[in-house]
Amino acid sequence: MDRTESTISGSSQAALIDHDIAHITRAMHVSLRGDFGGPILPAAYWRKRLTTLVDSGQLSSAQLRKIDSLLLQLDRFASTPLPEWERFAPAPSAPFKPARPVKKLKSV
Template structure:
């Protein structure tokens, strides 16, 4: 299979960069939120993606500002302590209370 190099004109490349930045802005924070297994995608992944954009050398001033803002968000995320999942809720607070009494001998 022969590979061909695809070259983009300036406006096409800028549009792709805009789309990439918009995508990262939209999905980065939700993917960093931890669940019991940790983040869906770690901060190192997002930092690498943003640095790859910086390495293109084709970013406008607004692109640079957007990437810088996202990098600052990553810094802030990494500076915050992770949530504590191991704290137990007192047993009295977790007791289930039915909304209405259920008859003991109800048959269909």
């Protein structure tokens, strides 16, 4: 579905923006927290999504406040050091290295 300004009424546009903000609010923290391989989606992705909404120029003051709050949360996330158990995790692209040498089996 093509969402252009000419085909969406003002109230529908506001509802779509509200849905986007709600989705970002729910998904951003989980995505940034990620798993043992690191964030699922980086902070730059979420920042771009939020700035795209701001650049649309169709936001209410409540929507602007919520987006500003999310941007501040991204700043806080970027400035907070990782917990100790995540700082020492291997990089996602690093190959697994066993703790001791692996014995080769003799072929028969």
